[in-house]
Amino acid sequence: MRSYLEKMKASRVLLLVLVCSLLLVSFSTSLLAQTDSDTDTPADSIPAIAAPAQVTDLKAFDTDNDHGHSITIEWTLSADDGAGAKSVISYEIMRWEPFVRDSVMAARDSLGWVQARINKFEKEIPLAEESLDEVLTGQPFLDSLSFLVAYDEKDTSFVLTSEYVDKTLRDTIAAMKRDLPVLKVRAPLLPARFDSLLILLPKEYGKYPDATIGRFDSVGTAVSGVTSHENSSAVDSRSPGFIPDFIDYYYRIDVQTSDPNIRTTSEIVGPVQSSGQWFNSGLVPVLIAILVFTILTMIFVQLAKKGMDLYVRPLAGIEAVDEAIGRATEMGRPILYVLGLGSAADIATIASFTILGRVAKKVAEYQTELNVPCYDPIVMAVAQEVVKSAFIDAGRPEAYKDDIVHFITNSQFAYVGAVNGIIMRDLPATNVYMGKFFAESLILAETGAVAGSIQIAGTDEIPQIPFFFVACDYTLIGEELFAASAYLGREPELLGSLKAQDYAKAVLLASAIIGILLINIFPEYGETFKSWFEVID
Amino acid sequence: MLSTIAMVLSAIVGLSLIYLLIRTIQGHPVERRIVFIYIGLAVVLPLLMNKTLPLPITKDVIKLYDQLEKLQPGSKVLCAFDYDPPSAPELQPMAVAFLKYAFKKDLKIIIMGLWPQGPQQAQQAIEEAMLDPIIAGKNLVQGEDWVNLGFQSGNEFVIQSMGTEFKRMFPKDNRHIAYGDIPLLQDVVNFSNVDFVINFSAGKPGTTEWVQFGVDRFGFDMVAGNTAVQAPMMYPYLRTGQLKGLLGGMTGAAEFEKILDEKGKASTFLLAQTFAHATVIIFIIIGNLAYFSSRKKKMAGTP
Amino acid sequence: METVSIWIAAILTLGIFSFLYKDNPLYKACEALFVGVSAAYWAIVFYFDNIYKKFYEGAVTAEEPDYFLWIGAILGLLFLTRLIPNIGWVSRWPMALIVGATAGLWMVGYFVSNAMNQIGNTISNIIVRDAATGFIAWGETFGTLVILVGVLSGLVYFFFSKEHKGVFGATAKVGTWFLMVTFGASFGYTVMSRMSLLIGRVDFLLGDWLHILR
Secondary structure: OHHHHHHHHHHHHHHHHHHHHHHHHHHHHHHHHHHHHHHHHHHHOOOOOOOOOOOEEEEEEEOOOOEOOEEEEEEEOOOOOOOOOOOOOEEEEEEEEEOHHHHHHHHHHHHHHHHHHHHHHHHHHHHHHHHHHHHHOOOOHHHHOEEEEEOOOOEEEEEOOHHHHHHHHHHHHHHHHHHHHHHHHHOOHHHHHHHHHHHHHHHHHHOOOOOOOEEEEEEEEEEOOOOEEEEEOOOOOOOOOOOOOOOOEEEEEEEEOOOOOOEEEOOOEEEEOOOEOOOOHHHHHHHHHHHHHHHHHHHHHHHHHOOOOOOOOOOHHHHHHHHHHHHHHHHOOOEEEEEEOOOOOOHHHHHHHHHHHHHHHHHHHHOOOEEEEEOOHHHHHHHHHHHHHHHHHOOOHHHOOHHHEEEOOOOHHHHHHHHHHHHHHHOOOEEEEEEEOOOHHHHHHHHHHHOOOEEEEEEOOHHHHHHHHHHOOEEEEOOHHHHHHHHHHOOHHHHHHHHHHHHHHHHHHHHHHHHHHHHHHOHHHHHHHHHOOOOOO | OHHHHHHHHHHHHHHHHHHHHHHHHOOOOOOHHHHHHHHHHHHHHHHHHOOOOOOOOOHHHHHHHHHHHHOOOOOEEEEEEEOOHHHHHHHHHHHHHHHHHHHHOOOEEEEEEOOOOHHHHHHHHHHHHHOOHHHHHOOOOEOOOEEEEEEOOOOHHHHHHHOOOHHHHOOEOOOOOEHHHOHHHOOOOOHHHOOEEEEEEOOOOOHHHHHHHHHHHHOOOEEEEEOOOOHHHHHHHHHHOOOOOEEEHHHHHHHHHHHHOOOOHHHHHHHHHHHHHHHHHHHHHHHHHHHHHHHHHHHHHOO | OHHHHHHHHHHHHHHHHHHHOOOOHHHHHHHHHHHHHHHHHHHHHHHHHHHHHHHHHHHHOOOOOOOHHHHHHHHHHHHHHHHOHHHHHHHHHHHHHHHHHHHHHHHHHHHHHHHHHHHHHHOOOOOOEOOOOOOEOHHHHHHHHHHHHHHHHHHHHOOOOOOOOHHHHHHHHHHHHHHHHHHHHHHHHHHHHHHHHHHHHHHHHHHHHOOOOO
């Protein structure tokens, strides 16, 4: 018995030795093979690239003045980028990722996918069931359809019968119907799973640098010569590459060369967290400018309300309005008022409403006919209100008819065509064009001139002003339109804001002059001064 | 044959203009319909001649071209088509030339429109670009090489919202495929993920809105092709660098075609444009002569 | 089919051109057709893009309905209260929202793009030197001067609180000249634009319709 045991032991030892020697042989062969290839390469192929110098001064910080979910990484170029060995082609931005992140992303992908399939099934199953009988009956060709299936030894033909098609289709539909309720129960659980995984993330990120639970992954590349990168995602947690806020991230930069195997990693920076800011400090100059302007407006509106006489220089075009209305009355011909193509929210259209109010009031007093064709339905609605109140103010509410202000169409040239038609048929004594105008300006003004009407125009669309200039009797240039509405309306709000605008312009004018003087005499101060005006957030 | 007849006729028309000039000086003003006929002839005859003009390329177009040349193959370009058929003669040649260039260079194109007919114009431009044998040979796939997101109403609010997320404004493309299922858009969240923006614009909403709500807020690089009416208003933005390049009207389109080496409609229209301009200039002179001579007569008439 | 549509387009084009001679029934017919078709087109576009695609698909049938769209829809419906005289005033609420939101959005946009960035760029060295040689680049310097004088005098012209008299008036006059030159340039560009449109139509008539071209 003992000898048997010893024999067993001896055989085991023998086996062990054999295995070890085999391993040794295989290892040494592989080692030899490797040395062989190593000695081969430099002889007749591209010379090996030396590992490039790593990037230095690596910094990672939360991107400023944003909605969060973004981290900016900055570095100093590798010594071999554009200089030294000039071997750098790009920088790969690497972030430490716990493996659980893959599950998070997988859950996110399946969220949309499953829901889409459910919707598809729900929509298609009843349709398929309904049309099944219809499709299969009266299809004689189904029975005669045969396929030739080639095997190695012999050819077999396969006949597609209607019974077969019918069974397969019904089976498929039945399977889909069976799975659908299950899917519908399981699908709503997915978002919860996704959310719970998302909650898990901060903890896993906190375990850095445990190599068993995470690794460095590429999150972007920057080409050579670039020294910063923004690693950002959308706010939606289901967007691709989502970066949750308030999580510890670690970054490093790999310097890449034309050989993918030769790269140099940098030191690792972190932890860094992303977060959103409530206040965008880059926009402080705009805030100051708007505050100054608002305060100016409030001051002047108050002054106007207290009855202070705020001077506005007279504008020829506006003085002409009354005269033109008088002329229309004398001639017994209508007045055409065009509000332009702007929306009710355009400042030019709003200014035009005030002027329309004034014109409508005079028209009501003089009992002249008024026609206001509109391009925008909302503008039409407001214009109707304006004209109605003007008629009431003039003490002639009975003269107001809803079709004084009417809608034409929302298509530019069709609108022009229609207004042209009105001008040529009605031959208005006066045409007033106030508001936003585009390509139609000349066509309208030309037709009006041919019809022999007195024409008064005003728009803030600078390209259109020349056309009004040549074809109209009076033209309000740009801001003169807004000034006109303040001048006519004499309302404290309008007058006050016009004054505030004037002072804002004075401030801008002074700033420009000071800036130009500074930059030409003391360039350093000038540049600083200039930078206050250049805002890009 | 047709071309020769057109040339002879042009010469006759040119001579008759001198006759009109003399008649005006003699105090016989030209009737407006005559002006229309001349403008009509000035457009029709050169088109029949089928000739192209030598064209110097302006600084602004070179600037725009340099920007395009900087783009690497595979770069994603957002193309906003903000115009409709009435402005197509000016803007469509630009769009076609750009798309041909972009497809040849393997740029990835994302199309959208703030005008309802814009994306349809884009579709036509794509179809025309696809006729080019080199591009046809590439077998480009919608959704992978280019995508048409269609129209979205809301004007400048659309641009503002796209700054956060494109998907919110364009949940589906024009084929009704969900944003998330389009391969080209997998990594495109907002403006940060596109390399360049080009806008073809005929009015409002258009380049102004893109500069104010896009470039100035989200800081991307943008160039624009504008109708000639609109172009002068864009020069301030060009000077400050808010726009990186500008094509103005048909001349801009012709220069663009030339610099990209994609001969198209704009180049063939240039002669007609030149003739029409010359005619307009002559009539401006005639008109002014008539105005001054009539004023002189009035002055002489008043005691 | 395409031939038919080309013929329709050609006849309509000629119909509109006939206005150049004088107003006539054919022009009126074309005009009415254009107005009608475009009104219908816009109605359809707005229905499909806004009510159907944006609202119905976004807030009703979507996988994750966007409930904010309901607020917009309700505000939109409030516009219709105009049709009921007694509660017509309610329609001012959505209007207030539109005007307020647009004004807010544009205020910052205008300040940044048209005031601050533009003034920032006006502040520049008057004397421009050639980067390579260091000599004064006269052309560029002249350009900078023109822009400078133009911006400053233009601003003065649009100053409404003071009558245009004396030095102020003279500066405003210079501003007017600058404006006129701008308008001239703009006019030229627009003539170019209109000619392009005409060329486009003539190209259609001679090419697609009559096949004389190409």
